Amino acid sequence: xxxxxxxxxxxxxxxxxxxxxxxxxxxxxxxxxxxxxxxxxxxxxxxxxxxxxxxxxxxxxxxxxxxxxxxxxxxxxxxxxxxxxxxxxxxxxxxxxxxxxxxxxxxxxxxxxxxxxxxxxxxxxxxxxxxxxxxxxxxxxxxxxxxxxxxxxxxxxxxxxxxxxxxxxxxxxxxxxxxxxxxxxxxxxxxxxxxxxxxxxxxxxxxxxxxxxxxxxxxxxxxxxxxxx
Amino acid sequence: xxxxxxxxxxxxxxxxxxxxxxxxxxxxxxxxxxxxxxxxxxxxxxxxxxxxxxxxxxxxxxxxxxxxxxxxxxxxxxxxxxxxxxxxxxxxxxxxxxxxxxxxxxxxxxxxxxxxxxxxxxxxxxxxxxxxxxxxxxxxxxxxxxxxxxxxxxxxxxxxxxxxxxxxxxxxxxxxxxxxxxxxxxxxxxxxxxxxxxxxxxxxxxxxxxxxxxxxxxxxxxxxxxxxxxxxxxxxxxxxxxxxxxxxxxxxxxxxxxxxxxxxxxxxxxxxxxx
Amino acid sequence: xxxxxxxxxxxxxxxxxxxxxxxxxxxxxxxxxxxxxxxxxxxxxxxxxxxxxxxxxxxxxxxxxxxxxxxxxxxxxxxxxxxxxxxxxxxxxxxxxxxxxxxxxxxxxxxxxxxxxxxxxxxxxxxxxxxxxxxxxxxxxxxxxxxxxxxxxxxxxxxxxxxxxxxxxxxxxxxxxxxxxxxxxxxxxxxxxxxxxxxxxxxxxxxxxxxxxxxxxxxxxxxxxxxxxxxxxxxxxxxxxxxxxxxxxxxxxxxxxxxxxxxxxxxxxxxxxxxxxxxxxxxxxxxxxxxxxxxxxxxxxxxxxxxxxxxxxxxxxxxxxxxxxxxxxxxxxxxxxxx
Numbered sequence: 001x002x003x004x005x006x007x008x009x010x011x012x013x014x015x016x017x018x019x020x021x022x023x024x025x026x027x028x029x030x031x032x033x034x035x036x037x038x039x040x041x042x043x044x045x046x047x048x049x050x051x052x053x054x055x056x057x058x059x060x061x062x063x064x065x066x067x068x069x070x071x072x073x074x075x076x077x078x079x080x081x082x083x084x085x086x087x088x089x090x091x092x093x094x095x096x097x098x099x100x101x102x103x104x105x106x107x108x109x110x111x112x113x114x115x116x117x118x119x120x121x122x123x124x125x126x127x128x129x130x131x132x133x134x135x136x137x138x139x140x141x142x143x144x145x146x147x148x149x150x151x152x153x154x155x156x157x158x159x160x161x162x163x164x165x166x167x168x169x170x171x172x173x174x175x176x177x178x179x180x181x182x183x184x185x186x187x188x189x190x191x192x193x194x195x196x197x198x199x200x201x202x203x204x205x206x207x208x209x210x211x212x213x214x215x216x217x218x219x220x221x222x223x224x225x226x227x228x229x
Numbered sequence: 230x231x232x233x234x235x236x237x238x239x240x241x242x243x244x245x246x247x248x249x250x251x252x253x254x255x256x257x258x259x260x261x262x263x264x265x266x267x268x269x270x271x272x273x274x275x276x277x278x279x280x281x282x283x284x285x286x287x288x289x290x291x292x293x294x295x296x297x298x299x300x301x302x303x304x305x306x307x308x309x310x311x312x313x314x315x316x317x318x319x320x321x322x323x324x325x326x327x328x329x330x331x332x333x334x335x336x337x338x339x340x341x342x343x344x345x346x347x348x349x350x351x352x353x354x355x356x357x358x359x360x361x362x363x364x365x366x367x368x369x370x371x372x373x374x375x376x377x378x379x380x381x382x383x384x385x386x387x388x389x390x391x392x393x394x395x396x397x398x399x400x401x402x403x404x405x406x407x408x409x410x411x412x413x414x415x416x417x418x419x420x421x422x423x424x425x426x427x428x429x430x431x432x433x434x435x436x437x438x439x440x441x442x443x444x445x446x447x448x449x450x451x452x453x454x455x456x457x458x459x460x461x462x463x464x465x466x467x468x469x470x471x472x473x474x475x476x477x478x479x480x481x482x483x484x485x486x487x488x489x490x491x492x493x494x495x496x497x498x499x500x501x502x503x504x
Numbered sequence: 505x506x507x508x509x510x511x512x513x514x515x516x517x518x519x520x521x522x523x524x525x526x527x528x529x530x531x532x533x534x535x536x537x538x539x540x541x542x543x544x545x546x547x548x549x550x551x552x553x554x555x556x557x558x559x560x561x562x563x564x565x566x567x568x569x570x571x572x573x574x575x576x577x578x579x580x581x582x583x584x585x586x587x588x589x590x591x592x593x594x595x596x597x598x599x600x601x602x603x604x605x606x607x608x609x610x611x612x613x614x615x616x617x618x619x620x621x622x623x624x625x626x627x628x629x630x631x632x633x634x635x636x637x638x639x640x641x642x643x644x645x646x647x648x649x650x651x652x653x654x655x656x657x658x659x660x661x662x663x664x665x666x667x668x669x670x671x672x673x674x675x676x677x678x679x680x681x682x683x684x685x686x687x688x689x690x691x692x693x694x695x696x697x698x699x700x701x702x703x704x705x706x707x708x709x710x711x712x713x714x715x716x717x718x719x720x721x722x723x724x725x726x727x728x729x730x731x732x733x734x735x736x737x738x739x740x741x742x743x744x745x746x747x748x749x750x751x752x753x754x755x756x757x758x759x760x761x762x763x764x765x766x767x768x769x770x771x772x773x774x775x776x777x778x779x780x781x782x783x784x785x786x787x788x789x790x791x792x793x794x795x796x797x798x799x800x801x802x803x804x805x806x807x808x809x810x811x812x813x814x815x816x817x818x819x820x821x822x823x824x825x826x827x828x829x830x831x832x833x834x835x836x837x838x839x840x841x842x843x
Contacts, residue, residue, distance in 0.1 A: 034242075038239070086302040086303075086304050087302055087303035087304050087463060087465060087466075088301075088302045088303055088304075089302075092303070092465075093465075095465070097304050098258060098287070098289060098304070127591050129587060129589075129590070129591045130591050130593070132552075132557060132585070132587070133587070133590060133591055133593070133649075134593075134603075135557055135580075136555055136557060136583075136584050136585040136653075137584065137603050137604035137607065137652060137653070137656070138577075138580065138581040138584075138604045138607050138608055138656065139603075139604075139607045140577070140607070143607050147593070147603075150593075150594075151593060151594055153594075154594075179289030179291075180289060180290065181287045181288065181289055182272075182287075182288075183287075184287060194290070194404070
């Protein structure tokens, strides 16, 4: 049991002493997750809106597909993305393997179904009378679409935060595409997964604390938004 | 106007985020085995190499099998691995060139202090036979790594086949240190390179639950080699940098670093590059 | 007076179900129209068609004398609809009220206009302008929703049960504000409501919808006037020709009694005396067949008041009823309902 205690003490030492390896992993995680979540939101929110707002043939099938993709394991995504961005793959010339943008592609695929599905649900959940109201107050189709998206802003933000939590806590894609390269693609989760294998409990615990802090912040945000929505 | 500014700022932020953090002029991408990384050897080698050559060394630590696969797919520039038979095949098939031996350590069979199968001091082959007849738990990497290849070869030499589904034979599919930890949990035996075992010992402050039971057998010799990826098959590979690394690690400077690398006062690897 | 709406041969269906079937409907500019009928009779659908929020499956709509195929932006923006429990946008009161103007890019002097609109619905701008949508009572929210429409100075205001679920004070203010809009800007009002006293107070033009069809009778006779206490706790209303209507019950306020045409029996002879029974002599002015029921609505003028009676076709034949015939109307004093 002693080593757990020593690990926790060491963890706070690492965090307070601004240990460069620990902070590199934290900074990499932040950079990576910001990149992937931004791309996901830019693509996912409009798609989710289209899916939630319009009725079209095959809509139910698309919803089912999106909801199924929610269950896609990260290692499958990792494998898929690796096949494409490996030098021998179709996108090999871009040199994305072992880079942050490469991992971001995988995390984008991971987070997109979450954002699309939750945004669609959020938009579907808007009182249909709201849309009627927007129209009768003289909004054009475009204006009404934007305004009703604004109406769902709390639920959409909650969707974004949920996706963000998923992205920062995943390890499969980061490991397979990023390669856990020190100072470059070593994220909080890959560090915990592999560094603890070396017996570096303190670093693992320190990073775990940071990850928990991120998750706590994200979830506090979500629950406060849920209350307002 | 304000919206445009915010939009431009976001684009700028995104670009910054996607750029590499350190604008290293040149870097070399290496795939290596978990043992070189887990022991911390590369944390010593990489800075020294960069200091001498101004080339940054980046590595991803995977099993030897996966490392060779990354090499075949042109995803890395150089390999540091330890499965001589597989390496030779790799070279013959034209994936790699300029293979140079760098260093060695040896494999050891470790197990509980109580040694329930009674293998202490035996030759490796005899030890495996005893483990099988006693059905004592044996934990295998099962991940196509160099250590795994060595283990499979030993079973073959002991004429023991079809152990995959035996209840006492446990395959982890994980790195060496994790595999040792699992063996300790199960009170089982496992095959490990000495370097990783020393690191394991160090983690337990010199008093680990598993101890060395079989060592010094000729069959347990563990050779590490460095291989450049063939630029004819992979035009984008940084062949010149790979050559520089091979030259440096087999040079006096590189070899001395390996010889001097110690954990708990114990030498982990013995340099043996041919002059 | 010019027609603002003319609907011809309108049929509206949801999947296979016909919800609206109107052969002809005209609404004049500046007119006040009340739309009554049971739930599910198609009132709200008709309002949505008038608001250009839905296109009828079949038929033509003329707006301001022009045939509307695809409502233009301008046409759509001249008409606005207020729902029962009209939802507010998740913004401040001020932003809710100014939303329509902003969508029109008409932001000239917008603060002042928002202030005026809020005052029109009896909400102090100082107190309410910055409030969030969830910081309002139901009645206040409905008034904000009305202000958001009045600020647009609409040519037509369509109101779907505007006061059904608000407090009485809010209801009063909403009613006043709507008529102020009509007086100031000549807005046409089409009101769906169950609030019959209000209906009779504000308009003669009452359209009744039943199963998607406009039916040509007023559902109830309205007997307004100076009801006075009579003997035995009954009430009496003296008609212009001296006849007396007798009603039972105790009206709370006002002096409005409703009488269902089904409760009115027509006889050609004076029946035996009975104090509980009204027997009023009158003259048949018109007779019309109600296609849905096969019954005939007979309108009788008695002492200046029109009282309708619903009778079967058979009785019409047996009694040889025809306009101009003098008849006796029989109904119980207790058949009168006070509102």
